[in-house]
Amino acid sequence: MVRLEAMLIVLVVVSALSVVTAQHQSRQRFVALEREQARMQQLEVEYGQLQLEQSTWATHARVEKLARERLGMRPPVPGQTVVLESGL
Amino acid sequence: MKKKARNVTFNHNPLLERGLPVWRARLLLMALMAGSAALGLRAIYLQGVNEEFLQAKGESRYARVVDLAATRGRVLDRHGEIQAVSTPVKSIWAIPSDVRLDPPEARKLATLLDMDVAELNSRLAANKDFVYLKRQVSPEIGKKVAELKISGIHDQQEYRRYYPSGAVMAHVLGFTGVEDKGQEGIELAFDKVLAGKPGQRRVIKDRRGQVIEDVESVKEPLDGRDVTLSVDAKVQYLAHTALKQAIDTHKAKAGGVVVLDAKTGEILALVNSPTYNPNNRGGLSGAQLRNRVFTDTYEPGSTMKPFIAGLALEKGKFRFDTVIDTAPGRLTIGNATISDAHRHGLLTVAEVIQKSSNIGAAKMALTFPAEDMWQLFDSLGFGAPLKLGFPGEVGGRLRPAKTWKPIEQATMSYGHGISVSLMQMANAFQVFARDGDIVPLTLAKLDAPPLSGRRIFSPQTAREVRAMLEMVVLPGGTAQKAQVPGYRVAGKTGTAEKLEGGRYTHKYVASFVGFAPASDPRLIIAVMVDEPGGAFHYGGDVAAPVFAQLMGGALRALGVVPDAPLAPLQMARQGDPASRSPL
Numbered sequence: 001m002v003r004l005e006a007m008l009i010v011l012v013v014v015s016a017l018s019v020v021t022a023q024h025q026s027r028q029r030f031v032a033l034e035r036e037q038a039r040m041q042q043l044e045v046e047y048g049q050l051q052l053e054q055s056t057w058a059t060h061a062r063v064e065k066l067a068r069e070r071l072g073m074r075p076p077v078p079g080q081t082v083v084l085e086s087g088l
Numbered sequence: 089m090k091k092k093a094r095n096v097t098f099n100h101n102p103l104l105e106r107g108l109p110v111w112r113a114r115l116l117l118m119a120l121m122a123g124s125a126a127l128g129l130r131a132i133y134l135q136g137v138n139e140e141f142l143q144a145k146g147e148s149r150y151a152r153v154v155d156l157a158a159t160r161g162r163v164l165d166r167h168g169e170i171q172a173v174s175t176p177v178k179s180i181w182a183i184p185s186d187v188r189l190d191p192p193e194a195r196k197l198a199t200l201l202d203m204d205v206a207e208l209n210s211r212l213a214a215n216k217d218f219v220y221l222k223r224q225v226s227p228e229i230g231k232k233v234a235e236l237k238i239s240g241i242h243d244q245q246e247y248r249r250y251y252p253s254g255a256v257m258a259h260v261l262g263f264t265g266v267e268d269k270g271q272e273g274i275e276l277a278f279d280k281v282l283a284g285k286p287g288q289r290r291v292i293k294d295r296r297g298q299v300i301e302d303v304e305s306v307k308e309p310l311d312g313r314d315v316t317l318s319v320d321a322k323v324q325y326l327a328h329t330a331l332k333q334a335i336d337t338h339k340a341k342a343g344g345v346v347v348l349d350a351k352t353g354e355i356l357a358l359v360n361s362p363t364y365n366p367n368n369r370g371g372l373s374g375a376q377l378r379n380r381v382f383t384d385t386y387e388p389g390s391t392m393k394p395f396i397a398g399l400a401l402e403k404g405k406f407r408f409d410t411v412i413d414t415a416p417g418r419l420t421i422g423n424a425t426i427s428d429a430h431r432h433g434l435l436t437v438a439e440v441i442q443k444s445s446n447i448g449a450a451k452m453a454l455t456f457p458a459e460d461m462w463q464l465f466d467s468l469g470f471g472a473p474l475k476l477g478f479p480g481e482v483g484g485r486l487r488p489a490k491t492w493k494p495i496e497q498a499t500m501s502y503g504h505g506i507s508v509s510l511m512q513m514a515n516a517f518q519v520f521a522r523d524g525d526i527v528p529l530t531l532a533k534l535d536a537p538p539l540s541g542r543r544i545f546s547p548q549t550a551r552e553v554r555a556m557l558e559m560v561v562l563p564g565g566t567a568q569k570a571q572v573p574g575y576r577v578a579g580k581t582g583t584a585e586k587l588e589g590g591r592y593t594h595k596y597v598a599s600f601v602g603f604a605p606a607s608d609p610r611l612i613i614a615v616m617v618d619e620p621g622g623a624f625h626y627g628g629d630v631a632a633p634v635f636a637q638l639m640g641g642a643l644r645a646l647g648v649v650p651d652a653p654l655a656p657l658q659m660a661r662q663g664d665p666a667s668r669s670p671l
Binding site: 059 | 159169170171173174175176227250252253254256300301302321322325573574641644649650
């Protein structure tokens with residue numbers, strides 16, 4: 001009888017301690033999750049800013065200006081165009 | 089042992105033998121029982137009856153409901169290029185009474201916020217609980233301000249909308265207000281789709297305010313969805329440049345351009361001038377904000393004539409080559425006289441369109457009952473808004489046929505006494521570009537072209553009018569400046585004197601509406617220039633060159649095969665399907 005009781009007490013204590021550990025771990029994991037989520041959001045924000053930057057660099061006005069001024073390009077005049085037709 | 093000797097045991101305690109009154113014991117027992125009953129009731133009250141309230145009170149000590157921001161959707165052009173995007177920014181605010189700034193700190197803060205120290209101090213001297221020091225600064229600056237750790241200075245997250253294309257797209261996109269709500273253009277028309285729904289969740293925070301447990305999600309944040317427009321950023325840019333040039337050269341007051349895809353009814357470009365920069369909206373005037381293409385109506389002038397020709401052919405009363413006598417260049421109806429700018433004499437129906445004879449058009453129109461003409465205008469979409477969801481769209485003026493006098497019917501045939509918006513005009517020209525039917529216009533990109541539209545003319549009629557419109561840009565027509573090298577072009581000029589306060593002034597609206605390639609129309613372009621102030625005011629001189637420049641650029645950008653190859657053009661035939669490249 002005494003032995004059974006002792007065993008049960010040990011089991012209860014072990015269970016109690018594991019509850020504490022589990023809770024602790026869950027909190028730690030949650031904090032980690034939280035951190036990663038914040039990072040994800042941060043990266044999304046950065047992605048948005050980069051997209052914005054990209055489209056600002058790629059505005060047609062800027063591309064045309066660079067093409068004309070720096071690269072010396074111009075629209076083809078009639079007669080310079082070669083039309084490729086599909087063989088079908 | 090001595091005590092034992094005295095023979096005093098518990099049972100034989102002499103004190104007890106004195107015999108206490110029974111009520112004392114009973115009273116004590118009752119008191120104890122009452123006490124325990126009170127505790128029991130209290131416990132039941134707290135645990136049972138009042139439990140919810142107390143739980144909530146307790147939770148409020150550590151649980152918090154946090155708002156989760158939802159971002160507004162992006163606006164993309166038809167190729168996925170970003171036209172509007174929200175990025176987070178910080179607004180720096182302060183509780184003036186909490187702020188204790190020593191001069192070096194004030195200097196640092198002022199430099200970060202790009203303000204004068206004096207201005208900063210005057211803001212902080214305000215007798216208010218809340219002042220914005222600076223709204224919408226970049227997140228980096230917000231972080232640096234937070235790192236100064238000045239008490240009483242706080243920041244809050246906000247979103248700011250950016251429009252990379254700036255003025256080019258301004259009238260298509262519109263803009264949002266401070267609260268990130270759409271106020272104009274697409275931002276307003278598609279606000280329901282774009283706007284996100286902020287969410288909430290309940291969390292447990294520790295003493296330092298760090299979230300340690302996610303209890304439940306009260307409401308998931310719902311990010312706004314992206315909107316993909318039918319607009320092609322490249323065509324839009326070409327249209328913007330071409331119109332701006334024309335406005336500058338001809339010293340015009342304003343102007344508008346619409347580009348439609350004739351195959352699908354998609355709006356590829358929509359440009360107004362004057363325009364504005366949506367990223368910096370200080371000092372805007374109403375004229376700049378006006379989306380003329382939708383909200384302004386004008387008397388279309390001669391661009392109306394092809395519809396009358398179409399009606400004439402459709403009803404079988406006229407043929408392509410039926411001769412109409414327009415001599416002597418004047419026609420009196422009732423007590424009013426209409427006239428042509430040039431005398432022409434005998435003209436075929438095709439030549440009436442080519443040379444833009446008012447008398448020819450009026451003579452054709454007067455062979456129909458007013459009801460027929462009204463029916464035509466109505467089915468072409470004049471007189472009622474197109475309902476594209478744009479704010480301020482107008483329907484123009486089209487009075488009921490019963491009230492028309494013959495002279496009005498005559499003038500309406502060449503576009504006076506009726507008013508339309510440029511978008512309506514472009515819409516109606518589908519009837520010639522599309523073999524006689526009209527599909528609904530759209531600003532959102534379509535996955536598949538609409539199956540069929542509303543039929544107005546037979547394909548035969550549409551093709552014949554198209555041939556007439558092609559003559560307009562050929563030698564002998566009114567718009568030779570609308571020619572595009574390499575492509576067959578068709579269109580119609582319009583020059584209308586403006587009506588102000590019921591009288592015609594010497595101010596004009598020059599327009600050109602046309603499409604190309606004429607063999608298989610792909611693009612419809614409508615150009616309108618308001619009050620050209622230079623040497624020219626005819627549609628053929630002012631609007632047609634804009635059309636030509638834009639059409640040439642747009643067809644090349646879309647890779648449309650030329651249908652009128654010029655002599656030196658080489659045609660290469662590619663036999664190998666694997667290396668077939670799209671143009």
